[in-house]
Amino acid sequence: MHSGPSISHVPSANHAPTGFYESAEKIYPREVQGRYAQARRWTVVVLLGLFYAVAWIQWNGQQALLFDLPARKFHVFRLTLWPQDFVYLALLLIVAALSLFFFTALAGRLFCGYACPQTVWTEVFIWIEQWTEGTRSQRMKLDHGPWTTHKVLRKGAKQILWISLAVYTGFTFVGYFNPIRGLVSELTHFTLGAWATFWIFLYSLATYGNAGYLREQVCKYMCPYARFQSAMFDKDTLIISYDTDRGEPRGARRRGSKSTLQGLGDCIDCTLCVQVCPTGIDIRKGLQYECIACAACIDACDGVMDKMGAARGLIRYTTEHAMHHRQTRVIRPRLFVYGALLLTIVGVISYSLTIRKPLILDVLRDRNTLYREVRGNHIENAYTLKIINEDDQPHSYQVQATGLAMLELVDPIGAIRVPPGTVNSVPLRLQAPAEIAAGVHEISLRLSALDQPTLFRIEKTRFIGPAL
């Protein structure tokens, strides 16, 4: 089924080749400088900055982004989404899936390398690790050395920073589901509820474990996307590849010496590309499913090529077709199809959000009696109106019933006032003369806001009288 480049399961360089289930050896990714590392630093700062900051933004006196599950309401700035707006959630999931198809077809695992929460938090945890324990070789030495005061201090500092960040992350995450300012005051008054405490603890633990210890193993053993991404690849997908033709035969040589004169390729076999790899693979063995496309090996190799006075790009973003010297087209029909679908759905969502009426009307017929005879010769039907005012201001509404001659509204008379973001249940009674009411009639109820003529809803229901 895979139309894309075949992804081999080469045992990774840092691991003994005893099979898939060997206990993982610790990987010490080497620090790396370069344009892709720079790009990742920026995306990490922006994404995490947004995550930690947005929870604190207030809008009209309440949290701007709040998924209030206990109240079954989502607040997204000036919008309040209700369970009735389920369609937006469905559309959003479709957009997420299509974006993944689009970006995977374009440039492989862009998401993994730059935007996946696993990558983003791991990156920050590694910064802390480098800051407290030093460079790759210093860390390896520290780990293999005895427990000196120096080691205890460095490891202790790392743990304190890791745990603090993890707990703050868990706290912020829960703050998107319970108002975060309320959580702070509950925390300072020691009145935090059991559920909130449990979830904060759980998400802290998940962050600490995933970003501190599991790291690349999440990508290798737990992530389903890593396994099926190749189905979305084709031979024109940008992937990170080592240029075998140019690099081989690899071998060490002096700086500035011409590789061709010694019968060697451009690869000097410095293994820096392996040392910087967060998943511990050797990109020179070809595309492997462990590769999260972080491009650290490109940065490392470009640095080495600069020093050697050779052209950059021995490891680079390229396509399978380009590697085999065939014509390659990165901008291809498949991308246009995904892109067009994506734009259409985003357009539909935006349009429907702008014309969305912040009013919902549900009409429930009285379940117990079909009809009642009243006032001598009249038939009465009873209903319950469920009126949801989704707006951020109160409204007064009136009901009108049409669809049957001489149909009369006896209750409610006058305006129904509903506060913002509230559901009101209102009993409704309609009457009609018995000779007209006989049988079953389709009628419609129109609920309209008195202060805003464009804000109305029409619902159909039935008016039932004695059988003909």
Added chain:
Amino acid sequence: MNGAPPQRQLLLDAAIVMWTSFLSGGLASLLFFAAVDPLLLRDAGPRLFDNLTREAGYALGFFFFWTMAAIASALSVYMIRTGRAHA
């Protein structure tokens, strides 16, 4: 995919079963509770859960979906592992 000692194999199979069903259970809960209010189920169902809150309803629902997905997942692994093609 093989070559691990049987006990470790079992442990890893179990880990994968629990993890994939966790994902499916999460997705099922998301879709289900987006459409259905746990309080409605409480009111419609047997009188077992009279004091159920929404939060508890979500949690119970999630564990239910997780368990169901885990059963399906575990059966799949079992059928694959014990099938002739695998042996």
